[in-house]
Amino acid sequence: MFQANPLRLYLACIKNTLEAAMCLQNFPCQEVERHNKPEVELKTSPELLLNPVLICRNEAEKCLIETSINSLRISLKVKQADELENILTKKFLRFLSMRAEAFQVLRRKPVQGYDISFLITNYHCEEMQKQKLINFIIQFMEAKKEISELKISVNTRGRLVATEFLKQFM
Amino acid sequence: MMLQSHSRFLLQTLLTRAQNLDKAVELDYQWIEFDDVRYHVQVTIKNPNILLLSVSLPNPPPEAMSFDGLPLGAIEAIKTTYGTGFQILDPPRDGFSLTLKLNFSKVRPDEAYRNSLLTKLASIREVVMGAPLKIILKHLASRTVAPELDRLVAIMHRPNETFFLVPQADKVTVAFPMRFKDSVDTILATSFLKQFVEARRAASLSSAPSCSWSPTAPQELEGAPKETLSANAGFVTFVIMPRHVEGEKLDRTVWNLSTFHAYVSYHVKCSEGFMHTRMRRRVESMIQALDQAKPLEKTRSMNNKSFKRLGLNDANHTTSN
Numbered sequence: 364m365f366q367a368n369p370l371r372l373y374l375a376c377i378k379n380t381l382e383a384a385m386c387l388q389n390f391p392c393q394e395v396e397r398h399n400k401p402e403v404e405l406k407t408s409p410e411l412l413l414n415p416v417l418i419c420r421n422e423a424e425k426c427l428i429e430t431s432i433n434s435l436r437i438s439l440k441v442k443q444a445d446e447l448e449n450i451l452t453k454k455f456l457r458f459l460s461m462r463a464e465a466f467q468v469l470r471r472k473p474v475q476g477y478d479i480s481f482l483i484t485n486y487h488c489e490e491m492q493k494q495k496l497i498n499f500i501i502q503f504m505e506a507k508k509e510i511s512e513l514k515i516s517v518n519t520r521g522r523l524v525a526t527e528f529l530k531q532f533m
Numbered sequence: 534m535m536l537q538s539h540s541r542f543l544l545q546t547l548l549t550r551a552q553n554l555d556k557a558v559e560l561d562y563q564w565i566e567f568d569d570v571r572y573h574v575q576v577t578i579k580n581p582n583i584l585l586l587s588v589s590l591p592n593p594p595p596e597a598m599s600f601d602g603l604p605l606g607a608i609e610a611i612k613t614t615y616g617t618g619f620q621i622l623d624p625p626r627d628g629f630s631l632t633l634k635l636n637f638s639k640v641r642p643d644e645a646y647r648n649s650l651l652t653k654l655a656s657i658r659e660v661v662m663g664a665p666l667k668i669i670l671k672h673l674a675s676r677t678v679a680p681e682l683d684r685l686v687a688i689m690h691r692p693n694e695t696f697f698l699v700p701q702a703d704k705v706t707v708a709f710p711m712r713f714k715d716s717v718d719t720i721l722a723t724s725f726l727k728q729f730v731e732a733r734r735a736a737s738l739s740s741a742p743s744c745s746w747s748p749t750a751p752q753e754l755e756g757a758p759k760e761t762l763s764a765n766a767g768f769v770t771f772v773i774m775p776r777h778v779e780g781e782k783l784d785r786t787v788w789n790l791s792t793f794h795a796y797v798s799y800h801v802k803c804s805e806g807f808m809h810t811r812m813r814r815r816v817e818s819m820i821q822a823l824d825q826a827k828p829l830e831k832t833r834s835m836n837n838k839s840f841k842r843l844g845l846n847d848a849n850h851t852t853s854n
Contacts, residue, residue, distance in 0.1 A: 446720050451808070454717070458812045465820050491823075499823050509815050513808055517721060520807075521728030524800045527534045529733060529741035531789050532777045 373420040374501050380416050380428050381437070381497045387485035390433040401434035401484050427477065434484045436470070437500060438477035441507055447517065451510050452478065468496070536796055538788045540566065543586075544655035546574055550584060551647055554637055557581040567795050569692045570658055573629060582638040585622075587629035588657055591692035596761055598665040598688055603630055606664035614653060614660050631661065662690075663787040669700045670778045670787060676702050685756055690791055695761055699753050705773045706753050709793055710764035713801075721801045722766040729769060742771040769793075 392398040393408055402411045413430040420426075423442040428435070441456075443449040456479050463469040468487055470480040481500060488496070542564060550560070560576040571589040593599035600606075611621065611633070618639050625632040635654070640647055653660075665688050672679045678700050687695040690709075699706040711726060713719040726746050733744050748767045750757070771790070778786050789796075 447724050450717050450720050454808070455812055455815075458809075459816060459819075462816055462820075466823060468823070495825060499819075502822060503819065506815065506819070509811075513811065516807070516811075517724055517804055518728060520800070520804050521725035522732050524534070524725060524797070525729040525732035526735070526738065528789065528793075528796065529729070529738050529744070531535065531785060532741050532773075532782070533738070 369420065373418065373424070373426075374504060376418050377426050377428070377504075378497055378501055380418065381435075381500065382493075384413070384416075384428055384430040384435050385483065385488060385493055385497065387433050387435060387483070387488050389485050399433075401436075401482060402431035403429050403434040403436045404482070406431075427474070434482060436474070436480060436482050438474040438480040439504065440477045441479075441510075447514055448510060451513050451517075455506070455510060455513075468499075534800075535789070536792050536799065538659040538784075539652055539655035540572065540658065541655075543572060543574070543657075544652060547584070547651040547654060548648065550576060551637060551640075551651060554582060560584075566658070567799075568690070570662075571629070573626065582636055584635045584637065585626070585632060586635065586654070586657065587626040587632040588661060589629040589631075590662065591689070593689045594687075594693050594695060594761075596687040596758055597695045598686060604662055604664045604689065606668050607631070607661045610660050610664040610667065611657075615650075618650070633657075659784070659788045659791070663784075663791045666698070666791060667783065667787045669698060669705060670773065670783060672700070673702075673705050673773065673775055674778045674783060676775055678702050685754065687757070687761065688791075690794055694794075696790075696793075697754055697757060703775070706770060707773060707790055708751055708754055708768055708770045710750070710754075710762055710768055711766035711794065711797070712764055713766055713798070717805065718798070718801050719765045721804055722797055725797060725801060725804075726767060726769050740776065742773050742777055744769060744771045746770075 389399070390402065390411065392400045392402075392405075393411075394405075402408065406412060411432045415427060415429040418426045418428070421442075423440065425440050427438040429438075430436075441452055443452050456473070459466065459469060459479065460471055460473070463471045468481050468483050470482045473480045483496065546560070546562065557578045558576060558581070559578050560574060562574045563571065565571045569591045573585075573587040573589075575585040575587075576583070590603070592602065593604065598605040608621065611619070611631075615633075618635065620634040620636075622632040622634055633654075640650065665686075668679055669682070669686065682700055684699060686698045686700060688698065689695050694710075694712065696707065696709045698708075711722060713722055729744050730746050732738065733741060745751070746767050746769050750762045750764070751768055751770050753770070754762060754768070773786065773790075
C-alpha cells in the first residue's frame with residue numbers, strides 16, 4: 364500500500380493531458396486571408412476547438428487546458444496561504460510575465476481567474492521537442508517551491524533584524 | 534546592520550576641515566538624510582576657523598512634544614553635549630531649524646579629544662531629535678518621572694508622524710504606529726514586526742525590552758487623537774526598563790528608539806531587493822531550461838561551453854567560452 368503524493372498525481376494528470384493535447388498543426392486563419400492566428404485565442408470557429416479540460420487539485424489550485432487545432436493554452440492557479448505568499452506569488456508571476464518574450468511560450472497576461480497562462484503554438488512544437496516542452500511546464504509548476512523558500516527567507520531575515528535590534532538594549 | 538548615530542559625510546567633512554585649518558577654503562554643502570532631515574555646512578575663506586552647521590527638521594505635528602519648532606529640550610541638550618566651544622545662532626540660517634557656529638581655534642588641539650568632539654557633532658541629529666525622549670528615559674534611569682508630563686506623550690520621528698510613550702517611574706512603555714505607503718512594504722513589514730515578538734522569546738534575549746505587536750491600537754494609546762493612530766502595519770510596543778537606560782546605554786537606547794521605523798523600513802527595502810535578485814536568478818535558470826527544449830543545433834552556437842564542434846562552418850570560429 365503506497366501513499367500517493369497528491370502533488371505528483373496532479374502533475375502526472377497535467378502531463379498526460381498535455382501529451383494528448385500537444386498535437387498541433389499549422390492552420391491558416393479561416394477568417395482573414397493570409398493570416399495565421401492561434402485559434403485558441405480567437406475562439407471564433409468551434410470546429411477548430413477541442414473541449415477544455417479543467418484539472419483541480421483543490422479549490423485554490425487548478426489547471427485549465429484549452430486546445431485548438433494550432434494552439435494550446437494552459438492556465439494555472441496557484442495556492443496562496445496568506446498575505447505574504449499572495450504578494451510573493453504576484454510579484455514572481457509578474458516578473459515572469461514581463462519577460463514573456465524570452466520565454467516565448469508565456470502569455471503576457473494570464474487568463475481571467477488564473478495566475479499565469481502559457482500559449483503554445485504549432486510553431487513552438489516545430490522548434491522545440493515536445494517532451495522537453497512538457498517537462499518545462501511541469502517544472503514551472505514546481506516554482507511554487509520558490510515562493511515558499513522566499514517566504515521562509517523573509518521570516519528568517521525578520522528574525523535576524525529583530526534580534527540585532529533587541530540586542531542593542533542589553 | 535544598525536543605523537549609525539553619526540552622519541558619516543558630516544563627520545568626514547568636519548575631520549577634513551580640522552586637519553587642514555591652515556588652508557583657507559570655501560565650503561558650502563547641503564544634503565538630506567532619511568526622514569527629511571537636511572544639513573548645511575559652510576566655511577568661508579575670510580574665516581577659515583569658523584564652521585557653520587545648520588540642521589533642518591520636519592515641522593513637528595501638533596501632538597508632538599516641541600518648543601519653538603524644535604523637539605522639546607533640544608537647545609538644552611545641545612548646550613549640555615557640546616559645551617562652550619559652540620555658539621547657537623539666533624535666528625538660525627534661513628530655511629533651517631538650528632544653526633551652530635563652531636570655532637576651531639577654540640577647540641583643544643588634542644587629536645583624540647577633537648575627534649571625539651567632532652563625532653559627537655556629527656551625531657547632532659541624535660542630540661536634537663532625541664532630546665525629549667532622552668529627558669524621559671533619563672528620569673527612568675533614576676526611577677522618577679519628569680514633572681508636568683501628560684500620561685501619554687507623543688514624539689515626532691518622521692515627517693508628520695509621532696510615536697507614543699507612557700512614562701512611569703519603573704518603566705516606560707513605547708508604542709509605534711507603523712505606517713507604510715507601499716502595499717508590498719506594508720505586508721513585508723507586518724511579517725518582520727511579528728518576528729520581533731518571536732525573536733524576543735529566545736532565552737538569550739530575556740533581558741531585552743519585552744515587545745508585542747497588535748493590528749489595532751493597544752490600550753495604552755487610549756486618548757490619543759484618532760488621526761495619529763492609523764497604522765497599516767500594526768502597532769509595536771516596547772517596555773523599557775531602567776536597566777536599558779543606565780549609563781552608556783542611555784544614548785544608544787534613545788537613538789535606537791528614535792530611528793526604529795527607519796530601521797525597519799531600511800531592512801524591508803533590503804529584503805525586497807534580495808527577493809528581486811532571487812527571482813531574477815530563478816527566471817534565468819528557467820529560460821535556460823526552456824532553451825534545452827530546443828533542438829541541439831539551434832542552441833549550440835549560443836551556449837557551447839564544453840567543446841568545439843569541428844566542421845567546415847567552424848573553421849573561422851574562435852573558441853566560444
